[in-house]
Amino acid sequence: MISDPLLQQSSPVLEEGSDDDQLLRVSLGPQHPSTHGVFRMNVELDGETVVRLKPVFGYLHRNHEKIAEGQTYLSSMPFTDRLDYICPLTNNWAYAHAVEKLAGIEVPERAEYMRVITAELTRLINHTAFAGFFLGDMGAWGSALMYAFREREKILDLFEDLTGARMMSNFMRFGGCRNDLPDGWLERCRALVDNYEPFLDEMEMFLLGNEILIARTQDVGQLPKETLINGGITGPMLRAAGVAYDIRKVDPYGIYDRFDFKMPLGEKGDCYDRLMIRFLEMRESLKILKQAIKDIPEGDFIAPKAKIRGFKPPVGEAYGRIEGPKGELGFYLVSDGTPQPYRYRVRPPSFVNLTLLEEMCVGLDIADVVIILGSVDIVLGEVDR
């Protein structure tokens, strides 16, 4: 924890003699091993108990929206990779989905299947890495993450063959995908999916019954359902509290209505449930992957009429959203008929999910703050954009 003279600027100045001047004020971040990047929280402590907590954003505000408004629609596609840099392919899809809504573009069957396969693999990466980082927050720095990244590398190898890059895929296009699956890719993907279940069994055996993990996560950070919905929380965090809201189910996009999968729900919504939900979701993702790999048809990987150069959507606006691994990822686009978007807005799940951070943390110990922040699963590229 680094005490920071800038702390003075972002919080109200305390009056001397009031009860408040007994409080300890800590600035967690922006350089702190537990904040997953450059996030910062101004925490006020009474002893070890959190009294107030104000998140401070903007340390990774890279002006994605402003840059996107000055260039063509397609030029923003590589920038979406860098939003939530753990899962670029779902970001690609969300953006392509919004533009397809805006311009009324149909996507061919094979491309839809390719999107589902890559998106579910991305969900596996995100949730696996989440488990590793979350355990790291609890003090198991290294070992859980080591296992998580071992599996992540296998999926990244697949992505590299498909898109040419490990992380920054830039793969989706408006009306399909950039290139077809390489030869033998599906077989290797099937092998990976078949081998993933044993890895999950292993992880669950190591983690979910662990006494320390249970002591640190159970009954930490739960809030009532209504508060969560009102606070705009989406994704695994919301479902851990028992709200059946998964956009793949309630507002199906792509071809998700064809697959047989369940929506795991938690009971209490504490940090343990949030971890558990992610493990269950990975198993559902594997189910989807198996079906998609079996059913994927031959055909075009991009709509033959899709325009790559000189793409100009008609005047209008559209809000398209998908279920990203972290929650509802939406893009709001306003077109004035020119090749550049007039307004380009990202609705970032990580950013909105932090709305209730203070409510979750107040009254708990400072050590729990780290766990709760970890359970929200933020990526700063998306929070600050």
Add this chain to the structure above:
Amino acid sequence: MSGIIDMVLASIRAKVPAANATVRTNPGPSGQDSLMVAPESVADVMRVIHDEHGFDFLSNVTGVDWPDPALAEKVAVIAEGDADAEGDAKADGEETPAECGFLEVVYHLYHTSERKGPLVVRSRTKDRGEGAKIASVVSVYKSAEFQEREIYDLYGVIFTGHPDLRRILMWDEFVDHPMRKDYVAPDDYEYEPTPHAAVIEKAAQHYPAPDAD
């Protein structure tokens, strides 16, 4: 979607007549029509939408800058029959350049249990200067808190009734609103050694005497 919009419109016209609610048609293929309300009564409108129509999830709050009002009318077209209600909007268009145009805030709402949405609500400020005020909806939807702060930071819309309206992404001493269309970024231009006339011209301006290397 139009069914929901008409239903909501009817109850808003009955409950919050001051909102002056109208339907705006979306000319694009997405078909997401919107509901235009007056900036002072956004919070009241949201209260009605939340309590009576059950839209419990405010997903997205967006700011849009419209220095040119005519362009805004192209994107959100006045629905037929509502055209006469909008007559006074164009009266004060010819003022100083900072005053013409307006800022817009767009809300996307969903119904979590009945799977309805998106319900798009939009509201426009009087101008882009002093009058850029909109009632905050944080008292109804907590999820708007950070998003409204972001719009205040990047666009300069003042949300009346917001509990903690501070800059969120830029630092506190920053004075500009960078997402506005007329914002000029600081000239910390570093030219690349490319033979573009425009680049060389800008570079020569910025670094008056480069070494003749």
Add this chain to the structure above:
Amino acid sequence: MAIDQKLADDLKSQGVHVTSFEQLINWGRSSSLWPLQFGLACCAIEMIAATMAKYDMARFGAEVFRPSPRQADLMIVAGTVTKKMAPQVVRLYNQMAEPKYVLAMGACAISGGPFKEGYNVLKGVDRYIPVDIVVPGCPPRPEALLDGLIALQKKVKGEKLIGKDRVRHADPNGMAEMPVPEYGPHDLQPPMNPEVWKPKAKIRKEGEA
């Protein structure tokens, strides 16, 4: 000072190692560079991947990531440095003890990269702190980071600790602390540190290769 290389090799074959104090210190330093645990953006994920099982940065003695700048030798600037973050980066640099090295990882840290047009993006961390090694890429692969690390080790091994052309940290007049920029109304004040950064002056004329 200088060792007769032939004699040294001769002795080495008989199991006797002859070295200079300078070489010994540099060898020790280069083999245990402790990086600062400090990730800014996308590149940080690849930096973590480089420390994990498949790439295993521990082979090069650089796996001990320290969360505190006081214990770190190497600052890997992994990601976009925004203007809001720049004062903190400079402060972290100042808090590191000498000898200290900076590795700019990725296009953003080098020059602003794809986000160069951004109003809140610093166009290269070298505007405020001296950079020793740059690793290009967006993001660089873990192998590229390892390559950068090896390049840094080579640099450390060749450092002169005494004499006229000694390195900064062996020079009592060397600058260890950089002025921290302040938040201004439109931009950082000052927008660059002229002591460490000068605009590259070469402009190619139109038509010139």
